[in-house]
Amino acid sequence: QVQLVESGGGLVQAGGSLRLSCAASGLPFSMYAMGWFRQAPGKEREFVAAISRSAGTTYYADSVKGRFLISRDNAKNTAYLQMNSLNPEDTAVYYCAAGFGAYTSTTSTHPGGYGYWGQGTQVTVSS
Secondary structure, three states: OEEEEEEEEEEOOOOOEEEEEEEEEEEOHHHHHEEEEEOOOOOOEEEEEEEOOOOOEEEEEOOOOOOOEEEEEEEOOEEEEEEOOOOOOOHHHEEEEEOOOOHHHHHHHHHHHHHOOOOOOOEEOOO
């Protein structure tokens, strides 16, 4: 059974940093693209960042470019999201996801491009 488990969320002040981790099991991790999404209260789930299975290609939402960095360690079956210069607008539940198949700018940036999801971790940024 595939399992994705996020960790690293918490409460930080504006301008601070957090690193989220996503530990994967039950799948050949290196064969899957990984993505991060977030959802704030009353909002739809939105794309944050994605990374190809070989880590050669990444995509970022315009709202996080220059502040967030997605990475992966295939030897550890883990994906990461380094979040810097956080602001209150970043407050949301963050979800990691795994997808198998073609990796394009369309499939990697939409929830429908991913078949497996973690339970989410809360990130709260105070002003």
